[in-house]
Amino acid sequence: MEPLYRQLQQNIKSQILSGLYREGDLLPSESELQKLHGVNRSVIRQALNLLTNEGYIIKKQGKGSIVARPPRRTLGLLSVKGFSQNVSEHKLTVKTVMIDKPSVKSWPSVFFYNISDMEQRTGCIYLKRLRCVGEEPVMVESTYISNVNLPRLCSRPFVNGSLFETLNVNHEVEITKVDQDLRAVAADEEAAGLLRVPQGSSLLHIYLKFHTNRQHLFIYSSLLCNTADYSIGNHL
Amino acid sequence: MEPLYRQLQQNIKSQILSGLYREGDLLPSESELQKLHGVNRSVIRQALNLLTNEGYIIKKQGKGSIVARPPRRTLGLLSVKGFSQNVSEHKLTVKTVMIDKPSVKSWPSVFFYNISDMEQRTGCIYLKRLRCVGEEPVMVESTYISNVNLPRLCSRPFVNGSLFETLNVNHEVEITKVDQDLRAVAADEEAAGLLRVPQGSSLLHIYLKFHTNRQHLFIYSSLLCNTADYSIGNHL
């Protein structure tokens, strides 16, 4: 049995989503809700706090609880295309060096995205690549793929050298959405060696989570980019 | 004077950030904290709830409050929405300091995107802002807007403090597409001063070009981001 405050939260949320309360409307006051539902005001306040956290209402001291427009999703940054396709479109001579070939591994104990229980159980396929433009290394890419029904992904070479093309052609996997997370970091010893930059250089660090048409299949990538000569973008 | 529960929240957060409590440690129990601070347990619980929401602790019924590694908060992407709206959706306490108010200027002689002849002739509206989460500066944003039929943009305050909302509401300008360009750079003296980081720190540098429903109206932004505490992403 759900706690009262959660039942109340769902109840009010349903009323908002059904249009009973519209954006700009005031909800009944806390004391009105208390009388209405026959519960203590602390239960009311806890429910309203959750609705505030979710963005459904805005509480204003002295005024009331105002119905807000629920938060919307934002557009993605980098395109869903992988490195190979992006860079080839830019007419650059690109080379990929496989540092760690695809192999089945367990997930790292500390991972940059949350992993579901299902994914924990299946383990992942891991590979690590160094991307170069000409002879200049520009990116280290570590990729983890939920190991869900992907036979021979480890043993066969990639179609046109592209992981995404291989997933698409051989496994009917399609990317539906990508989560992105960007930061700037200082190059540690390993990254500095791979990218041939001084330790401590500024690198662009991108975490990606690709959602696919398969419910439990996600692709995670961590990209460390030397952007001195080649930045990362979505345009030509 | 800050409420007691917020003082307590900051107090415990400082203890975590300073290393007094490390990841995996148990905080003192709620009743211990109550005795320690001489306040009511509901104040304790409210403070701990905030720390839970921020990701600093994990509360476990019957066990205690476990110190977690604070997740890197994302500031919302580089969506077509601007910083104000993105961050407000994520319920972070955001503050914008106008370093250079909007004013008509000529384009810089060296610009990070190609400028059309038409734009060259009209000049641009330039403004520069420092974005803070709480009191922590996280981003310096320089914005250049093609000066095409935007009366009073320089003289009136922004609607809800948001440039994009102002353009939309007052000038019927809509964003149709965004070009993005990312790189990691070392903080120069000016950026280091504004963002309160050591010179040479790694900063995320993002160039944006927003296309609009007006043929000759583009909005260009250069963002310098300190991503130590708040990365840039498109998810919460």
Add this chain to the structure above:
DNA sequence: TAAATTAACTTAGGCGTACAAGTTTTTTGT
């Protein structure tokens, strides 16, 4: 000595009261 049980600890949920602080409505005075 090990397992089971009990006690003591923890957080979770719910109840209640009181006053502070902000906003709106009503009343009063001119």
Add this chain to the structure above:
DNA sequence: ACAAAAAACTTGTACGCCTAAGTTAATTTA
């Protein structure tokens, strides 16, 4: 009719108490 003051409303903060539910430690029993 309008402005000022007071009243009544709202949410915010803090206090207090109780039982439920989960975890750990201590005690008892076999």
